[in-house]
Amino acid sequence: MFQGKRKLWWIALLLLLLVAWWQRSTIRTVLRWVEKRYFAYIADNGPLIYVQRGRWDMIQQGLWVRSIVYKRKHHWSKIRLFLVRMDPKYMQLKVWWGKPKRIRWIMRNTPALAAINGGPFDPSYRPWGQFKQAGRLFQKHLFRRDSDGVFYIRSNRIGIATAQGWKHKGSTTVFQSSPLLVVRGQRARLSRSKWRVDRRSALCIDQKGRLLMMTTDGLFNGLSYYELSLLMAAPSKRGGFHCKWGLNLDGGSSSQWAVRQKKQMTVISGIEKTPLYLLILPRRYHNHVPSIEK
Numbered sequence: 001m002f003q004g005k006r007k008l009w010w011i012a013l014l015l016l017l018l019v020a021w022w023q024r025s026t027i028r029t030v031l032r033w034v035e036k037r038y039f040a041y042i043a044d045n046g047p048l049i050y051v052q053r054g055r056w057d058m059i060q061q062g063l064w065v066r067s068i069v070y071k072r073k074h075h076w077s078k079i080r081l082f083l084v085r086m087d088p089k090y091m092q093l094k095v096w097w098g099k100p101k102r103i104r105w106i107m108r109n110t111p112a113l114a115a116i117n118g119g120p121f122d123p124s125y126r127p128w129g130q131f132k133q134a135g136r137l138f139q140k141h142l143f144r145r146d147s148d149g150v151f152y153i154r155s156n157r158i159g160i161a162t163a164q165g166w167k168h169k170g171s172t173t174v175f176q177s178s179p180l181l182v183v184r185g186q187r188a189r190l191s192r193s194k195w196r197v198d199r200r201s202a203l204c205i206d207q208k209g210r211l212l213m214m215t216t217d218g219l220f221n222g223l224s225y226y227e228l229s230l231l232m233a234a235p236s237k238r239g240g241f242h243c244k245w246g247l248n249l250d251g252g253s254s255s256q257w258a259v260r261q262k263k264q265m266t267v268i269s270g271i272e273k274t275p276l277y278l279l280i281l282p283r284r285y286h287n288h289v290p291s292i293e294k
Contacts, residue, residue, distance in 0.1 A: 046073025062090025079218040084114040100273035103256040114259040116213040118276030119177030125275040129176030147179035149247040160245035181229035182246030199255040204243035215257035
């Protein structure tokens, strides 16, 4: 009798799993809706408080890593912000674009010392907005809203610019994202969604021309655009990163970041596979970064 009941339980579980797999897109949509409502609620739980400030630890010349822990005054969970800082004098940047992958695959199959997901993409996994890789312009269209930004590499110089008035000529690498968080050292004007909390990935060019790649990770917590822009623009003595330019990347379930250290690799993996990554490589590395062609 017990064996018969156990068999029925296994059949019921199997049917439940089959229904869940069949309706996986609907379930994912519902879970994302719940997540957004919850993150909207978090933003009203008070200001950020430092739990652990961390410090910049040098991995090798021109490359540093740091993690900072925050919490909200009236909320139980913590937010950890992971950062890599690179000096373009000693490191170089490459964009990887191909079949959507998670960041663990990127770190296993490329020589990257560190990596972060790129900007948003459309349902066919093509980068959103203008995209140029290795000097070849794949997408010419440029979104020109006040909040739209461009990350570029030009003559071994890295930068972030406003989309308005942008011209790609002379740049070898270009991709778009939104919103701009810091413009010429000042916090950017943000829309009403500035208070909505979510997982975030972002780039910053600091006052010394170094690039910071940052991603949040935490259980049921994150940062708003307003909070992230505040941290980016604030000077170092006030706990900020003294950014001259700051650009938000594709966040939420796409947020992922990784750094390779001597004896370990720290990975913040996202739920979604993404087709675009920004990689930090040693300056001496000149070979092609492997990707999967469309």
